[in-house]
Amino acid sequence: MSCVIAGGGPAGAMLALLLARTGVEVTLLEKHADFLRDFRGDTIHPSTLQVLDELGLAGRFLALPHRKAHELSVVTDSGPIRLASLRGLPGRYDYIAFVPQWDFLDLITSEAARYPSFRLLMRAEAYDLIREGGAVRGLRYLDPSGEHEVRAALTVAADGRGSVLRERAGLAPQELGAPMDVLWFRVPREESDPEQPFLRVSSGHVVVAINRETYWQLAYVIRKGGYEELAGRGIEALREPVARMLPFTAGRLGVIGGFDDVSMLTVRLNRLRRWHRPGFLCIGDAAHAMSPVFGVGINLAVQDAVATAGLLAGALRSPGRGPVPEAALRRVQRRRMPPTLVTQAVQRLVQNQLIKPALTRRFGPPRVRPDLARVPVLNRLVRRFVGLGVRPEHVRATPILTPSSHNVDTAVGAEDPVEYPRMS
Structure with missing residues (x-):
């Protein structure tokens, strides 16, 4: 190999x-x-x-x-x-x-x-x-x-x-060093909502909103190490500032039933x-x-x-x-x-x-x-x-093989081999 x-x-x-x-x-x-x-x-x-x-x-x-x-x-x-x-x-x-x-x-x-x-x-x-x-x-x-x-x-x-x-x-x-961590969660999206992704900044709060067509993928930025304190105050401590910063989501934040519906990224x-x-x-x-x-x-x-x-x-x-x-x-x-x-x-x-x-x-x-x-x-x-970044790279290596039909291997020696899944 x-x-x-x-x-x-x-x-x-x-x-x-x-x-x-x-x-x-x-x-x-x-x-x-x-x-x-x-x-x-x-x-x-x-x-x-x-x-x-x-x-x-x-x-x-x-x-x-x-x-x-x-x-x-x-x-x-x-x-x-x-x-x-x-x-x-x-x-x-x-x-x-x-x-x-x-x-x-x-x-x-x-x-x-x-x-x-x-x-x-x-x-x-x-x-x-x-x-x-x-x-x-x-x-x-x-x-x-x-x-x-x-x-x-x-x-x-x-x-x-x-x-x-x-x-x-x-x-x-x-x-x-990074001063923040990030909480990710989903909120349903409606046709009347904004179209483009954006960053929302206010005193004490930062939210990133990404349009996923049928839902918003939201990132609520918290201070580094602040998750336990926030979670200890209950899920409303997350819903309230998000509703205030993104008023169009206010009636839908109930889909976040608790912090089990939230994924934390340690930055x-x-x-x-x-x-x-x-x-x-x-x-x-x-x-x-x-x-x-x-x-x-x-x-x-x-x-x-x-x-x-x-x-x-x-x-x-x-x-x-x-x-x-x-x-x-x-x-x-x-x-x-x-x-x-x-x-x-x-x-x-x-x-x-x-x-x-x-x-x-x-x-x-x-x-x-x-x-x-x-x-x-x-x-x-x-x-x-x-x-483009500071130094954009370009594909330099010339292909010398002709691609063939499907050639996915499975896990060597696995009792229950897993074929690579086709995503829709």
Whole structure:
């Protein structure tokens, strides 16, 4: 095996597809039985849309139910403020597409499954690394039938912000701090409601509203560590501020029967100083957990995957190689660290200057014009940063395999094999 990837999120799935289409033998492990986990980030920005276009997948992606947002806006107690317009971005895509992440992952892994060098193992949870001669030579995982090993020249940890493999490699992230956590929940949507997603900010409260056609996916931002205190006051302590900030939802908040109907995201902002060991690499959230600010997490993860494939696919196709040396893996970190640093610096700025003051009730009506998109220099900076990122990556590795028909594997050795599910 040339490459094994732990984690079937955006980083792992995209890297597996990019490697498989260039002929690299790759196994992707996903610890769950499917991708249907609610309240994930799912804002697909123009940088990722461009990658999908370069892969010939843009048409299939845009056929999925989705909503386009051409503008970024915040609503304060003084009224709405248009922060930026994405129209005018270079390229074909000048909007953010809101698509459930499971649909995105279904698309990517379904395409990867058309290549004979790709294997997907569901219900396969990586728990340790295989080490030989001072290098990582693969991983160990559990599935319903027991323990197994996959040996590979490169082991990639794409297993998220709580990465087990990162810990096993002895890599610890530098915590940068976040002043908030996020409570996610659903509220029914009606036709008379606003159309576009938006950020609602008031003194002491912050809510993100995402239009899911038939319902609103709402994120109520709370101060870091404040969940127990809020929950102790009862569910009305959540319903009341949401009704006040989003009056159109007031008569529907009864669907939140209690905090069992709420999902909490513990926000972390961190990064590794070193992303690699011999034969081992971290990408995506395992290398740098991003704040929800600007919704760039998926897109940074995809960019990591594109850069990794472009830099390492050739080496991984070479027969008879040992573990991928750190010199090659260092090139990935050198390329992707600057975008990480800049993005996290901007996220920290927004956290400290907007979110933290709002949550500590020091937020007053901003003294800015209601349409910042009309300030040309500012609009260009914001739309490029949010839409394309600091260093947008492009698919460089040329495919050498012709995709075949359905090629999904099942969990090796499982007593009750799980075929990859087709999402509707």
